[in-house]
Structures are given as structure tokens and as C-alpha cells.
Amino acid sequence: MIYTKTDEKIRVEAGTYTLEVTAENIAVLLAGERVALLRPGSAVNVLKADGEIGEDKAEGALTCSFADKRDADGSYVFTWTGKSANWEKKEYVVRAKENCFEYFVRVTGKGDVDSVKYFIGDCGDWLCGSEYDFDTGYMPIPTVNGASQCEFSAQCSYDEFSYLTVPPMFCYTFDIRGMIPKLAFGLVADRGEHNFTKFAYQTRRENSLARFWLWTDQSGHTRVDGTWQTPSVIVYGADSRSDSLKYYSDYYFATGRADAKDPFERKPRFWYGPMACGWIEQTAYRIKANIARADCDMAYQPTYDHMLSELRRRDLHPQIIIIDDKWQTGYGSAVVNTEKWPDLRGWIDATLRDYNCRTMLWYKLWDREELPDDMTMDNGQGGRCVDPSTPKYREYLRETMHRLLSSDEGCCNAYGLKLDYAFTQPVGKDAKSYSGKFGVELFLDYIALIHDCAKAAKPEAIISASPCHPLFTNYVDHARLHDYYPDLRRCYEEFTFRREIYDIAMPGVLFDTDGSAYNTRRDTMRYMRLAPKIGIPDLYCITEFPSLTLSDDDWESVADIWREYGELIDRTVGKE
Numbered sequence: 001m002i003y004t005k006t007d008e009k010i011r012v013e014a015g016t017y018t019l020e021v022t023a024e025n026i027a028v029l030l031a032g033e034r035v036a037l038l039r040p041g042s043a044v045n046v047l048k049a050d051g052e053i054g055e056d057k058a059e060g061a062l063t064c065s066f067a068d069k070r071d072a073d074g075s076y077v078f079t080w081t082g083k084s085a086n087w088e089k090k091e092y093v094v095r096a097k098e099n100c101f102e103y104f105v106r107v108t109g110k111g112d113v114d115s116v117k118y119f120i121g122d123c124g125d126w127l128c129g130s131e132y133d134f135d136t137g138y139m140p141i142p143t144v145n146g147a148s149q150c151e152f153s154a155q156c157s158y159d160e161f162s163y164l165t166v167p168p169m170f171c172y173t174f175d176i177r178g179m180i181p182k183l184a185f186g187l188v189a190d191r192g193e194h195n196f197t198k199f200a201y202q203t204r205r206e207n208s209l210a211r212f213w214l215w216t217d218q219s220g221h222t223r224v225d226g227t228w229q230t231p232s233v234i235v236y237g238a239d240s241r242s243d244s245l246k247y248y249s250d251y252y253f254a255t256g257r258a259d260a261k262d263p264f265e266r267k268p269r270f271w272y273g274p275m276a277c278g279w280i281e282q283t284a285y286r287i288k289a290n291i292a293r294a295d296c297d298m299a300y301q302p303t304y305d306h307m308l309s310e311l312r313r314r315d316l317h318p319q320i321i322i323i324d325d326k327w328q329t330g331y332g333s334a335v336v337n338t339e340k341w342p343d344l345r346g347w348i349d350a351t352l353r354d355y356n357c358r359t360m361l362w363y364k365l366w367d368r369e370e371l372p373d374d375m376t377m378d379n380g381q382g383g384r385c386v387d388p389s390t391p392k393y394r395e396y397l398r399e400t401m402h403r404l405l406s407s408d409e410g411c412c413n414a415y416g417l418k419l420d421y422a423f424t425q426p427v428g429k430d431a432k433s434y435s436g437k438f439g440v441e442l443f444l445d446y447i448a449l450i451h452d453c454a455k456a457a458k459p460e461a462i463i464s465a466s467p468c469h470p471l472f473t474n475y476v477d478h479a480r481l482h483d484y485y486p487d488l489r490r491c492y493e494e495f496t497f498r499r500e501i502y503d504i505a506m507p508g509v510l511f512d513t514d515g516s517a518y519n520t521r522r523d524t525m526r527y528m529r530l531a532p533k534i535g536i537p538d539l540y541c542i543t544e545f546p547s548l549t550l551s552d553d554d555w556e557s558v559a560d561i562w563r564e565y566g567e568l569i570d571r572t573v574g575k576e
Contacts, residue, residue, distance in 0.1 A: 001013060001014045001098060003076060008022065009021060009022045010022075010078075012096045012101075014099065015098045015099040016181075017029065017100070017237045018032075019094075019101060020034075021078050021094070023064045025037050025038065025039065025040070026039075026078075026094065028183065028235060030179060030181040030182075030237045031179055033179065035133045035134055036131065036132050036133065036134070037132075038130045039119050039121030039128075040080045041058055041080070041119075041120065041121045042117055042118045042119060042230075043055065043057075043120050044056050044086060044105055044116050045086070045113070045114045045115045045116075045123075046086050046111035047112045047113075047114040047219070051429070054086055054111070055085065055123055055124065056085055056117075058082055058121070059083035059085060061082070062082040063081045063082070064078070064081075065080075065081070071095070073095075073097075074097065075096055075102075077095055079091055079094075080092040084107070086107075086109065086111055087107040087111070088108050089227075090105065090106070090108075091105070091106040092105055093105070093106060099236055099247070100234045102233075103232060104229055105118075105229070106230075107224065107230075108226065108227045108228075110225050112224070113218040113221075113223075114218055114219060114429075115215050115216060116216050116218065116230045117213050117215040119212075119214065127206075127209070127211075128204075128213075129202075129203075129204055129211025131210070131211065132210070134175060134176045134183055135174070136151060136154060136174065136175040137151070137153070137158060137172055137173070138151050138175075138241055139160065139172050140165070140168055141161075141162045141165060142164055142165065143163065143164065144163075144164070145488075146490070146494055147493075147498075154212070155210065156203060157200070157201060157202050157203050158201040159198065159202075161423070162423070162468075163423040164482040165466060165467065165468035165469075165498075165501070165502075166422035166423050166425065166443070166466060166467055167197070167440045167467055167468070167469045167471075168468050169248055169249065169470075169501070169504075169505050170187035171184060171244060171248040172184065172186075172199075173238065173241045173244040181237045181239060182237065182238050182240070182244060183235070183236075184234075184236050184238050184244040184247070184248070185235055186234045186244075186251070187216065187231055187233055188231065188233075188248075188251060189232070192441065193441070194439060194440035195218055195221050195437065195440075195441050196218055196438070196440060197427055197438075198216065200215050200217075202214070202215060214233065216231065217427075218438070219380075219429045221431075221437070221438035222438075242504065245501060245505070246504050249504050249505050249506075249507075252470035252471070257470075258470040258471050260473060261474060261506075261507065261509070263508060267477075267510070269319070269570075269573055269575060270320060271460075272536060273318065273536035273538065274316075274317075274319060274536060274565060275319060275321070275322065275512070276307065276311060276316075276322070276539045276540075277324055277514075277515060277540050278299065278303060278307055278321070278322060279322075279324040279540055280541035281307050281540065281542060282295050282296070282299055282325075283295045283298070283541075284541050284542075284543035284544065285302075285303045285306055285307070287545045287546070288545065295325075296325045297326070299324055299327045299362075300327075300339075300341065301340065301341055301342070301347060304323060307542055307543070308321070308355060310542040310543060312355070314555045314559060315556075315559040316562055317355070317562070318357050319356070319357060320359075321358075321359055322360045322361070322362060323362060324362040324418070325362050325420070326362075327340060327341060327344070327362070329370065330370025331364040331368075332368040332369045332370050332375075333369065334363065334404065335370070344412050345412050345413055348412060348414060358415035360414060360415055360417060360464070361404060361412075361416075362418045363417040363419050363450075364420055365386075365419055365420065365421050365422050365425075365446070366379070367386065367424070368385055371386065371393070374390065375390055375396060377426060377431065377433050378430045378432065379426040380428030380431035385424065385425075386446075389433045389434040389442065397450065400453075401450065401454045401457050402456075402457045404457075405417075405461050406457040406458060407458070411457075415458065415461055415462060416454070416461045416478075417461070419447075419463065419466070422465070422466060425442075425443055426438075427439075444472065447463075447465065447475045448475050450463065451474075451475040462478055463477050463478070464478035466482050468501055468502055468505045468506070469506075470505055473505075476506060476509055477510060478509070478510050478536070479502040479506060479509045479510070479511050481495050481498045481513055481514045481535070483514070486519040488519065491519070491524070491526070491527040492526060492527050492531075492534075495513060495514075495527070495531075495534055496533075496534055499534045499535060510536060511536060513531045513534050513537060513538045515539060515540030515541075518540070518541060519547060524550070525550070525554055525557070525558075531561075537562060539558075
């Protein structure tokens with residue numbers, strides 16, 4: 001880095017960006033041009049006892065302390081100190097590093113943090129917010145409507161909740177017209193400090209002025225009594241959106257905030273599939289049999305007997321079959337419904353013996369159905385959900401994982417779980433957990449508990465889930481590429497995009513292609529042919545129904561695709 005100091009400003013030229021720092025502003029330059037003028041001040045708002053928000057209005061001008069030499073880690077440190085309506089002491093810190101600068105706020109005092117508004121300056125000032133020269137924003141939050149939903153105009157606020165990737169990588173990439181480099185803002189936190197569910201982008205317009213800031217939703221769940229440092233925002237330049245995301249993910253691993261997968265870990269052969277899931281099959285079987293019941297009521301043995309029989313008839317031989325929603329009497333209790341499955345253990349063992357196919361079970365996250373109140377919490381949305389931090393629920397989950405996955409007598413001997421409905425996580429100020437954790441931090445504890453209990457019951461059990469963040473790398477075996485609306489006609493492109501962001505976020509994870517939406521024959525067959533390029537082929541349906549009318553020749557093609565895929569895996573991974 002090149003450090004230059006004049007009477008007016010300090011300039012730091014780093015690997016991907018340049019900073020020009022004054023007492024009032026932080027100018028960010030890419031390729032020699034200013035692309036943002038950031039206010040060094042940020043608001044750390046609090047949630048008061050009466051439920052009102054205490055806005056962190058500034059009191060007076062900031063004072064500055066700028067280092068003339070590198071810190072011990074090689075960074076240049078810039079510190080602003082200001083008075084606050086909420087805190088006894090407040091510091092704003094920039095650490096300029098080789099390829100990014102890290103910004104955070106340090107507060108001293110007492111209060112429950114409601115939100116952090118980064119680069120807003122004085123939130124009580126009509127000129128609040130920072131200046132920008134970028135045009136199009138991007139955040140990796142794919143939706144059932146497609147990847148285009150990740151893109152937005154920089155003039156518009158963006159507060160998209162992630163339904164498919166929970167949580168996503170909290171990283172914005174902004175395009176600047178006429179420039180190749182892009183400007184990135186990534187939210188990073190130390191272990192134990194991910195008490196948020198979102199990283200939102202806010203804009204305001206006042207006459208001829210346009211401003212922005214970024215904010216998180218701590219929602220009163222971070223209690224400060226002493227000194228506390230906010231999650232950091234890292235700011236850097238990148239040549240592409242993919243490069244921006246990779247830097248964000250790598251930063252987590254490089255700084256010890258997340259642990260990477262062991263690159264030499266040997267995975268069991270059956271993890272690579274192919275696989276079959278019965279979710280859409282439940283619909284097709286209901287229609288074919290003219291049964292007037294809900295799709296979830298069709299998660300019973302005759303549906304899956306039929307599916308296995310049809311798979312064999314079509315010369316399709318999955319390594320895994322997933323029994324989907326709802327084999328349980330209650331989502332929360334996860335007790336086998338013996339009216340639907342008189343002998344689930346016997347069926348699972350027979351499926352392995354007769355079809356060389358292992359069974360996984362669909363599992364609904366957060367749902368408290370059939371669980372007592374002392375295992376639950378307010379979900380912040382007018383109901384209650386599982387509280388994964390209560391000692392009673394944690395013990396119940398350990399028992400549940402053993403009951404579902406262990407080969408011990410009286411247990412089901414399943415080989416993994418397909419985790420779903422992560423997006424129903426508790427939100428808002430009323431979502432108070434036993435541990436006090438909230439947002440990503442609470443969900444991480446939940447997934448880690450499921451993972452650890454599952455592996456204790458069966459070490460080779462698969463955890464299939466949809467978080468897309470480095471924190472979750474070692475708790476996910478199969479990344480679910482998730483749902484897809486049947487009115488789209490670009491299944492392969494959408495799932496390729498999702499695989500790319502999962503690959504960046506959690507390197508080393510396998511990819512469950514999660515099945516086509518079975519929209520049209522052409523798009524369905526195109527995806528089935530190309531799915532092995534993305535990950536593990538996954539067939540969601542074999543029975544014909546209105547949206548799935550494949551010919552015998554089509555099914556022969558699918559069988560050939562699966563056979564070629566299986567042979568490739570056998571050569572590269574090895575047989576059982």
C-alpha cells in the first residue's frame with residue numbers, strides 16, 4: 001500500500017481500491033475515479049423498554065485520530081470519535097488493508113441494540129446518508145422467480161428477504177457505468193455476533209440530493225453493558241460479481257470467522273446419488289389415483305412403493321430416496337405416523353436390501369407442531385416456533401435424531417435429513433430465545449445441533465440444507481438448490497447460477513439439483529440431460545401427471561444419463 005499525507009487529506013492506495021480520508025468523509029476510488037463518498041458516522045439505535053426506538057442522533061462534530069504508520073497487522077487505522085444520544089462513548093474505525101478496508105463502530109454504555117445504520121452520518125440531519133456514483137446493485141438472493149431478482153437499481157432501497165438461501169452471503173456488488181471494477185460492501189461478524197437476519201440497502205432523495213446507507217436488524221437482541229463492537233462492513237473493488245462473492249467468502253475463512261471443509265475428507269459413495277425425492281410424486285400419485293387429499297397426506301407407503309416400482313421399471317436406480325412432507329404425526333415432534341407407515345424401519349431396511357437405495361427423511365425446521373410450550377418461543381409473527389436453545393428441546397432433538405437415524409432396535413435407520421422451511425425463522429423484537437441469540441446466530445446453533453446429533457446417531461448421515469454462507473460450511477453435506485416456479489423456462493440456467501453461489505459460499509459441499517419443476521417436456525428433459533453438470537441428479541417424480549408427459553424414449557434417455565453419471569462417480573470416487 002502507498003500512504004500519502006497532506007494538510008487536506010490522507011490517501012491510501014491499496015490492491016483493489018484507493019481511499020482519501022478527511023475528518024468529514026471517506027472517499028472510495030476505483031480505477032482512479034471516486035465511486036462513493038462515505039460518512040464516517042453510523043447510528044447504533046437501541047430498543048427502549050417501552051418498545052420505542054431510540055435513534056442514535058449525533059451531538060456535535062467528530063474528532064479524528066489518524067495513524068501515520070501501519071498497525072501490527074499491516075493496516076492503516078483511522079478513528080473518529082463523536083458524542084451520541086445513546087452511548088457514553090462512540091468510535092468509528094476504518095482499518096485499511098491490502099485488498100479491502102474494514103469499518104466498524106465501537107460503543108460504550110448500556111442498551112439493547114435495535115439496528116446499526118452504517119455510513120448514515122447524523123441520522124437526525126436532513127443531509128444524512130452517503131453519496132454514491134454506482135448504478136446497479138446485486139445481492140445473491142435467488143428467488144423462485146429467478147436470478148434476475150438479485151439485481152436492483154441503486155436509486156431504490158433493497159430489503160429482500162432470502163427464502164431459498166437462508167442465510168445468504170450478506171454482500172452487495174455495485175456496477176459503475178463505464179467502469180470494469182465494481183464496488184462491494186460485505187457484512188462480516190466475529191463468531192457469536194451474527195445477531196441479525198438481514199443486511200439492507202436504504203436510499204433517500206431530498207430535492208437534488210441522493211443518499212444511501214446500509215443497515216442490520218439486531219431487533220433488540222444484542223444487549224450491551226460495557227463496550228461492544230458492531231459487525232464490520234468490508235469495502236473493496238472486484239472485477240466481477242463472482243469475484244466479489246469469492247472475496248467475501250474467502251475473508252471469512254482467512255480471518256478465522258468460519259472453518260473451511262477438509263479438502264481430503266472422503267465422502268461415502270451413496271452421497272453422490274443419483275437420488276429420487278417423492279414431493280412431486282405425491283402430487284402425481286394423488287391425481288393418478290383420483291384421491292382428494294392434500295399433497296402432504298400422500299407421504300405414505302403406497303406412494304413410495306409405487307415410486308420404487310416405477311423407478312425399477314424405467315431402469316432407474318437411485319442411491320437415495322427421500323420421503324417428503326408429511327410422514328410425521330406432527331412436524332415438531334417428528335413421530336412416525338403409523339397409519340401412513342405401519343413399519344417405516346422395515347420399509348427402509350427392505351429398500352436398502354432390495355433396491356440398494358438408502359432412505360432420507362424430509363424434516364421441517366422451526367415448526368412446533370405437537371411440542372409443549374417450554375420447547376418454543378415467540379416467532380415474532382403472531383405465533384410460536386421451536387426454540388433450539390432451550391435445554392428441554394435440545395435434549396428432545398438429540399433423542400429425535402437417534403430415533404430417526406440410528407440402526408439400534410426401535411429406531412428408523414434413515415440415512416439423512418432434507419431440511420426445509422428455514423425461511424420461517426423467528427424475526428423481530430418479540431422473537432426472544434432462551435439463549436438470547438437471534439437471526440443467523442440462532443439458526444447456526446440450530447443447524448449445528450441437528451448436524452452434531454445426526455452424526456452421533458449415524459456418522460454417514462446426510463444433512464441436506466439450504467444455507468448459503470461460509471459459517472455453515474461444515475454443517476451441510478448437500479446444498480439444496482431449492483424450488484423453481486413452473487412458469488419459468490430456464491431451469492438449467494437458474495440452477496447453474498445457484499450452484500455457483502453455493503460453490504463460492506461453502507466450497508467442498510455437494511449439490512442436490514433438487515429436481516425440475518416439471519413445467520414443459522422440453523425444459524424438463526433439457527434439465528435432466530444437463531443436471532449432472534451441476535451436481536447430483538435428483539428425480540422428483542416418475543408418475544405421469546398433467547405437467548409431466550414424458551415418453552418411453554424420454555425415460556430411456558434419463559436412464560442412460562443416470563447410468564453414465566453413476567459410472568463416472570464409480571470411477572472417480574469408487575464403489576461402495
